[in-house]
Amino acid sequence: MSTVILLLITGLGLGALYFLVASGLSLIYGLMGVLNFAHGSFLTLGAFAGWELARRTGADNWLSFVASVLLGAVVGAVFAALTELLLIRRLYERHIEQVLVTVGLALSSVALFDGIWGTDPVYVSGPSWMGGTTDVFGASIPNNRFVLILAAVLVLLGIVLFLKYTRFGLIIRAGVENRSMVTALGIDVRRAFTVVFAIGGAAAGIGGVLAASYYGYVSSSIGGSLLIFAFIVTVIGGLGSLSGAAIAAALVAVLQQFANFYLGGTGDFVVVLLLAVVLLVRPSGLLGSKA
Amino acid sequence: MTRVRSFLSQPLVKWGLAGILVAFLAIVPMLAIDIPGVFPGPTYTPGTLQLLAFSMLIASLALSYHLIFGVAGLLSFGHALYFAIGAYGLGITLRHFGLELLPAIVVTFVAGLFVAAAVGALSLRVTGISFAMVTLAFAQAGSVLVRKNPGKLTGGDEGLALDTTHVPDFFIGVLQTKNLYWLCLGVLVLVFLVTSWFERSRAGHVVAATRENELRVRVIGIRPYFVKLLTFVIGGVLATLVGMAYLLLQSSATQKLVSADFTLTLLVIVVLGGVGYRWGAVIGGIVYTFLDQRLTAFASSDAVSGLPDILRVPLSQPLFILGTLFILVVLFLPGGIAGVGARLSRSRMRADEPRTVLEELT
Amino acid sequence: MTDNQPVLAAEHLSLQIGGARILDDVSLSVSAGEMLGVIGPNGAGKTTLFNLISGVIAPTSGTIRLDGRDVTNEQIHARARAGLGRTFQTSSLFNGLSALENVRLAAQVELGGSLSILRFPHRGDRATSVALERLDEVGLAHHADTDAGVLSHGDKRKLEIAMLLATDPKVILLDEPMAGVASGDVPGLVEVIRGLHKGAGRTVLMVEHHIEVILGLVDTVAVMHHGQVLAHDTPDAVMANPAVQNAYLGDVA
Amino acid sequence: GCAPTEQANPGADLAPVKVAIITSTTGPLAGYGAEYTQGFKAGLDYATDGTGKVDGRALDISYVDDAGDADKAVSAAKDAIGGGTQIIAGTASSGIALAVAEQAAQNKILYISGPAAADAITGVNEYTFRSGRQTMQDVATAGTFVGDLAGKKVLVFAQDTAFGQGNVAGVTAVLGAKGATVTGELVPEDATEFTPFAQKVSDANPDMVFVAWAGATTGAMWQALSQQGIFEKFPVVTGLGDIASFGAYGEASEKISFLNHYFGGAAGTDIEKTMITYLDKNGEKADLFTPDGFVAAQMIVHAIKEGGGDDVAKMIKSLEGWSFDSVKGKLTIRAEDHALLQPMFQAKLKASGDTYVPELIKIVDADTVAPPVTK
Amino acid sequence: MSDPILSVRGLSARIAGQQVVEDVTFDVPATGVTALLGRNGVGKTSTIKGVLGLIERRGEVTFRAGGSAVRLDRLRTHRIVQLGIGYVPEDREVFSKLTVAENLRLAERSSDPRREFVAELFPDLVARSNQLAGTLSGGQQQMLSLGRALINTNTLLLVDEPTKGLAPIIVSEVAAALAEAAKTVPVLLVEQNLQVVRQLATDSIVIEGGRVVHTGPAAQLLDDEDMIRRFLGVHGETTGAGATA
Numbered sequence A: 001m002s003t004v005i006l007l008l009i010t011g012l013g014l015g016a017l018y019f020l021v022a023s024g025l026s027l028i029y030g031l032m033g034v035l036n037f038a039h040g041s042f043l044t045l046g047a048f049a050g051w052e053l054a055r056r057t058g059a060d061n062w063l064s065f066v067a068s069v070l071l072g073a074v075v076g077a078v079f080a081a082l083t084e085l086l087l088i089r090r091l092y093e094r095h096i097e098q099v100l101v102t103v104g105l106a107l108s109s110v111a112l113f114d115g116i117w118g119t120d121p122v123y124v125s126g127p128s129w130m131g132g133t134t135d136v137f138g139a140s141i142p143n144n145r146f147v148l149i150l151a152a153v154l155v156l157l158g159i160v161l162f163l164k165y166t167r168f169g170l171i172i173r174a175g176v177e178n179r180s181m182v183t184a185l186g187i188d189v190r191r192a193f194t195v196v197f198a199i200g201g202a203a204a205g206i207g208g209v210l211a212a213s214y215y216g217y218v219s220s221s222i223g224g225s226l227l228i229f230a231f232i233v234t235v236i237g238g239l240g241s242l243s244g245a246a247i248a249a250a251l252v253a254v255l256q257q258f259a260n261f262y263l264g265g266t267g268d269f270v271v272v273l274l275l276a277v278v279l280l281v282r283p284s285g286l287l288g289s290k291a
Numbered sequence B: 001m002t003r004v005r006s007f008l009s010q011p012l013v014k015w016g017l018a019g020i021l022v023a024f025l026a027i028v029p030m031l032a033i034d035i036p037g038v039f040p041g042p043t044y045t046p047g048t049l050q051l052l053a054f055s056m057l058i059a060s061l062a063l064s065y066h067l068i069f070g071v072a073g074l075l076s077f078g079h080a081l082y083f084a085i086g087a088y089g090l091g092i093t094l095r096h097f098g099l100e101l102l103p104a105i106v107v108t109f110v111a112g113l114f115v116a117a118a119v120g121a122l123s124l125r126v127t128g129i130s131f132a133m134v135t136l137a138f139a140q141a142g143s144v145l146v147r148k149n150p151g152k153l154t155g156g157d158e159g160l161a162l163d164t165t166h167v168p169d170f171f172i173g174v175l176q177t178k179n180l181y182w183l184c185l186g187v188l189v190l191v192f193l194v195t196s197w198f199e200r201s202r203a204g205h206v207v208a209a210t211r212e213n214e215l216r217v218r219v220i221g222i223r224p225y226f227v228k229l230l231t232f233v234i235g236g237v238l239a240t241l242v243g244m245a246y247l248l249l250q251s252s253a254t255q256k257l258v259s260a261d262f263t264l265t266l267l268v269i270v271v272l273g274g275v276g277y278r279w280g281a282v283i284g285g286i287v288y289t290f291l292d293q294r295l296t297a298f299a300s301s302d303a304v305s306g307l308p309d310i311l312r313v314p315l316s317q318p319l320f321i322l323g324t325l326f327i328l329v330v331l332f333l334p335g336g337i338a339g340v341g342a343r344l345s346r347s348r349m350r351a352d353e354p355r356t357v358l359e360e361l362t
Numbered sequence C: 001m002t003d004n005q006p007v008l009a010a011e012h013l014s015l016q017i018g019g020a021r022i023l024d025d026v027s028l029s030v031s032a033g034e035m036l037g038v039i040g041p042n043g044a045g046k047t048t049l050f051n052l053i054s055g056v057i058a059p060t061s062g063t064i065r066l067d068g069r070d071v072t073n074e075q076i077h078a079r080a081r082a083g084l085g086r087t088f089q090t091s092s093l094f095n096g097l098s099a100l101e102n103v104r105l106a107a108q109v110e111l112g113g114s115l116s117i118l119r120f121p122h123r124g125d126r127a128t129s130v131a132l133e134r135l136d137e138v139g140l141a142h143h144a145d146t147d148a149g150v151l152s153h154g155d156k157r158k159l160e161i162a163m164l165l166a167t168d169p170k171v172i173l174l175d176e177p178m179a180g181v182a183s184g185d186v187p188g189l190v191e192v193i194r195g196l197h198k199g200a201g202r203t204v205l206m207v208e209h210h211i212e213v214i215l216g217l218v219d220t221v222a223v224m225h226h227g228q229v230l231a232h233d234t235p236d237a238v239m240a241n242p243a244v245q246n247a248y249l250g251d252v253a
Numbered sequence D: 001g002c003a004p005t006e007q008a009n010p011g012a013d014l015a016p017v018k019v020a021i022i023t024s025t026t027g028p029l030a031g032y033g034a035e036y037t038q039g040f041k042a043g044l045d046y047a048t049d050g051t052g053k054v055d056g057r058a059l060d061i062s063y064v065d066d067a068g069d070a071d072k073a074v075s076a077a078k079d080a081i082g083g084g085t086q087i088i089a090g091t092a093s094s095g096i097a098l099a100v101a102e103q104a105a106q107n108k109i110l111y112i113s114g115p116a117a118a119d120a121i122t123g124v125n126e127y128t129f130r131s132g133r134q135t136m137q138d139v140a141t142a143g144t145f146v147g148d149l150a151g152k153k154v155l156v157f158a159q160d161t162a163f164g165q166g167n168v169a170g171v172t173a174v175l176g177a178k179g180a181t182v183t184g185e186l187v188p189e190d191a192t193e194f195t196p197f198a199q200k201v202s203d204a205n206p207d208m209v210f211v212a213w214a215g216a217t218t219g220a221m222w223q224a225l226s227q228q229g230i231f232e233k234f235p236v237v238t239g240l241g242d243i244a245s246f247g248a249y250g251e252a253s254e255k256i257s258f259l260n261h262y263f264g265g266a267a268g269t270d271i272e273k274t275m276i277t278y279l280d281k282n283g284e285k286a287d288l289f290t291p292d293g294f295v296a297a298q299m300i301v302h303a304i305k306e307g308g309g310d311d312v313a314k315m316i317k318s319l320e321g322w323s324f325d326s327v328k329g330k331l332t333i334r335a336e337d338h339a340l341l342q343p344m345f346q347a348k349l350k351a352s353g354d355t356y357v358p359e360l361i362k363i364v365d366a367d368t369v370a371p372p373v374t375k
Numbered sequence E: 001m002s003d004p005i006l007s008v009r010g011l012s013a014r015i016a017g018q019q020v021v022e023d024v025t026f027d028v029p030a031t032g033v034t035a036l037l038g039r040n041g042v043g044k045t046s047t048i049k050g051v052l053g054l055i056e057r058r059g060e061v062t063f064r065a066g067g068s069a070v071r072l073d074r075l076r077t078h079r080i081v082q083l084g085i086g087y088v089p090e091d092r093e094v095f096s097k098l099t100v101a102e103n104l105r106l107a108e109r110s111s112d113p114r115r116e117f118v119a120e121l122f123p124d125l126v127a128r129s130n131q132l133a134g135t136l137s138g139g140q141q142q143m144l145s146l147g148r149a150l151i152n153t154n155t156l157l158l159v160d161e162p163t164k165g166l167a168p169i170i171v172s173e174v175a176a177a178l179a180e181a182a183k184t185v186p187v188l189l190v191e192q193n194l195q196v197v198r199q200l201a202t203d204s205i206v207i208e209g210g211r212v213v214h215t216g217p218a219a220q221l222l223d224d225e226d227m228i229r230r231f232l233g234v235h236g237e238t239t240g241a242g243a244t245a
């Protein structure tokens, strides 16, 4: 019993991490209609920034932890906004090139991080409570999993409210379909794009700092390794659907945990299988609108 | 109507030039051309021949991907799988089944055919991003399989070395690199011919039409599924073929071949060369390989290590240079290298603009 | 003119999407060589009817017969092979291919072997010459090498017709062929349509809001409204029907 | 060239001997590559008495980056061999090492693999040697932490990779032979959540846990073991990594019993001091794989001295069975399978300010941890 | 006569590097409906898109409203539209994955949109306000597209073939709506339906091969069989066929 609970809650923790990456990915997909391969780099840079701050301010107090999460968000947002301004924006309505430019950015940014911070992982620690455990029905759950879940819920709520109570939600959905018509309605679609990119980047940055605390290290590759699962989650959930991504993130991660544990380490296999089955049965994903 | 006439005459000229080029490439091992900084040594040296041979294999692989991505507009994220089947398949049949080289090649080819047909048949039931993801899923499954090393067949992260018992001597050893070079040249020519053949055939035109507008294809009375499957399978088995040549050239297969990154590399190559252009895939493959392999030498050269930090740190990372270069190409050279060539010579192969095959994914 | 066996028949077709009844028990039959005009207000279900007949959408219930054969469960391409051709309300073309290639692809299907990997399309072959003829018929010969995607709106409409001609179908569904065609080009296109009907004895169903065009061409008119067939009769009778006047024509005519 | 003659400087008028060092300077294993290369230079300096020449004959050494990619390594090897190189050394990746070893065999040249740990490299062919330790030696060292193994339960906690599987196989072979019951708990390579597996370890209740882990997830794995209270319950043994990885052990640092290939200052030999002095001059530090480079240089110099630098068969002969003093103490190249017999260390980590420093517990002699002969 | 609301001087426009409009010069008077006419592919749509900055353009475009003159060729599209220019595109361009209501909401530029006006004009849209615009029939989409422009109070309307594909009854409604709108707002109208042109237009501009070949009062053009034949290719007896629908 306690094992099941352990698997379930740690699975949700991992799912929360997937969601933090997938949320921005899904948002940006909703925005530019393409998968952003550089999203992992937003996350990685956020993680490095958070680590640099924590390192300088003493890693083990809560204040510096919260500050590094915020810094991670800001850095992720700035990186994403710059990406949009300098690269994506120039490729006006050329989706294929937009995807490709993010592929190039992913390649070069990871190499640059390697050059700056080295290829060895840097190990991080946080407030000591985070490294402790809490007993839930006999299972010792690492505390930072709760922080992850909380952060994911907050980010989900934040983005949902933002889309609901601002015009951005509409602009994004319309802009994907026909960007020039949106401008022809008198809307500065470029600014909307930058804002949304920045929000996606911020979510990734938060994800980065929390991922560092979850993995216990930062390296240039943490973004990339999470990205593939974030893709899977985004697609299973239905492209562009945030709540779909949230459900899929939880589903994928929990399933992965159980399969890893009970089915001889076949977690990845099962996830990939799930992806194939979902798409073959429901090509638009769980909550995706039919194309 | 100018195109009507050029339609007939142009191919003759083109094929003639291509023939001369192949003939020239064939005698390269006899020549002593040296381009410092590009080649590690004169062209008759094994190091340079190896590099050339390797780049021709990557070009062939890119061509096979061009068929699927550029011609059929199918964004497959799992193309590396068929290449890996070639390399690992041949490695396993030689080492563990103890087959002779020729039967081993046939068995591996059939395996590639079978897997491509099965995966294609399933994944072509969906389109766009879903298709990309289903193909990725199958490739990931392959990757997990290779890494899990079932029955110690694949060697896991230690890789699988070529068992040379049944490989003829003229393929073994650095001194024989020129034979391997000719093998790779042969593979490139073969793949190019098959690709051109297919693209020019009626089926090839139907595939191109399907890429443009699938519903319309149905309405004129064609079921697009089979042509797409046909293209996917041809692309797949060509990749398997290239994978086998790869094993002979490199003498070992590692799990990198099955990685999603590797397919992404193919995408990069095809774009670098120019989506939709056959020559683009070839040139992209060659340029990419040279950059990839030679930038490593550049990045660790004294010229770089003497620079101030702000330049040295990025420049000492080959992937940084490659990625940046790629971004620049995408930003400033729409249509890739072949696109520039086509614009300069004003001879359009299909369209002036790069293919917007990803558009359908939106 | 309608007492021989119908070449195309829709029997009790209904389509329901979500809560909306988009087609409601539509029955309509067309006999060989007949030209039927389908008119009705926007949203009446005309395009939907064409989509059901051509197989783009499956009906919720009902049967579609082509030459007396039930084709309800056949796929789009199978119906096309059986001689059903159509155009789209918004032009649907192979945008990246030249106008000639667009038509040639259609001609190849008709001539057979279109999926062959052993045959290469070239300027001298049958398909190409047929395609060039068709382009000429609709007045697009000068655009043979233009990519379909960059043709102007009106030219795209013409290209659609040329493709249709090339597949040589028995039964043709035309969805607003005149929409967006310059007034000056309308008569020419009317002649093309007349030729493809009278000249070749094909059966034609045509949705069109240019009521004059309809009246000048068709044998019978079906009026659709709210997913139902309101009337199916000769043009004169239909025009005199007050219900039609109210629902469709308003005070214009 | 002419045959060497009995002169003071017999090699002075011969062409330099070409040597290619193929290892990572970029990519995921760049850190190991740097340690190796530094050690190599120190070793070369030592073995040639600072002349860089062997019996007066110059060495033409090229350093090539493999970027962690087997294709690049193979290309580099072919390029080198094609250019007349008959001696290649290096690489920390087992996959690359095996690929280069294959090239060595096909082309009949001498290859001395670097820090790559795979047991498969030992005895893979007659042309391949190694300058580092292999998994079996790690495992055997772990065994020395438990006095009498008979009837003891040993659990191997490892990743489900060739490296991890090799460790399970190694422990089963080495410690199993001494009477221990060995079980493996293999964690999927891509897993990121280790808590449930840590709990499995706890439930298994072994007498000793042997952890074989590589890569970045190490930190998370140790944290999971700490959180599930493993250290309070059982002795835990693992290999001590390089300095960059000391941060990974976290809370557990002082509770783990480390087996160790090498850390700066572990051996206390004179040669080690020479090496450290050399490294100091360049502002470098002795680390886990520095001796591997050092040993490679010694082996190359020896092979050239005895075998002349041009005759591969002679060079191989000269290395087989050779015993010599090196950084870690006395090393022997076993003639049968080219295993490098060497002493290993037991160590622990001690907190020192913000960081940890390793401390030697004991030196385990080479024979105790010699791997079984590969056939 | 007062100043024109829109002056176009030497406008050239390019699509994908290809010149589609060349040196076009014309004025749109501050009142009434100006018809922009010409055969298929002559560049009517491109002219309008050029004015709006939706395609690459060169030349002078001056917009006069409220006493000041603004150079539109120096502004980006959204700024131009914010000056009070409503646009009804040729291919409807409704956002197919947004509902009808969302399409309209997105189009609202002011705090007090004319929702009732649009609702009265097109009751069908109200009934379908929660339907995805992509599932609307062609004609319904055209209404939505018009609704998006008319929901704002504009100072100029650019309307590209608004009656294409509409049932006759709707055509007359749309024409009436445009006539109503034209009482307060000047309109630049592209239209193939000559009857609608006759009913609405006060002035006319004819384009051929990317250039303006005729300007003048609409009535003058429409009454001149010769000019109609020359510019629009319409022969006397078929004028009706094209025009009635």
Ligand SMILES: Nc1ncnc2c1ncn2[C@@H]1O[C@H](COP(=O)(O)OP(=O)(O)OP(=O)(O)O)[C@@H](O)[C@H]1O
Pocket (backbone or CB within 6 Å): C017, C018, C020, C022, C040, C041, C042, C043, C044, C045, C046, C047, C048, C049, C089, E131, E135, E136, E137, E138, E139, E140, E165, E167
């Ligand atoms: N998914 C859906 N949900 C609700 N209603 C739908 C859906 N799809 C189509 N409809 C409705 O079905 C009706 C039929 O549309 P159809 O395109 O057949 O009309 P039409 O007669 O061709 O009109 P037009 O002349 O304007 O082209 C329309 O009212 C449309 O809004």
Ligand SMILES: Nc1ncnc2c1ncn2[C@@H]1O[C@H](COP(=O)(O)OP(=O)(O)OP(=O)(O)O)[C@@H](O)[C@H]1O
Pocket (backbone or CB within 6 Å): C149, C150, C151, C152, C153, C154, C155, C180, C182, E015, E016, E018, E020, E038, E039, E040, E041, E042, E043, E044, E045, E046, E047, E090
């Ligand atoms: N994407 C494009 N690339 C190249 N040329 C184009 C493109 N789009 C349109 N054109 C060309 O520009 C010219 C003008 O087109 P435009 O759409 O402005 O004509 P129009 O007068 O509105 O025609 P219609 O009455 O058919 O709508 C046409 O000849 C067309 O072929």
Ligand SMILES: [Mg+2]
Pocket (backbone or CB within 6 Å): C046, C047, C048, C089, E137, E138, E139
């Ligand atoms: Mg319709």
Ligand SMILES: [Mg+2]
Pocket (backbone or CB within 6 Å): C153, E044, E045, E046, E090
């Ligand atoms: Mg137009």
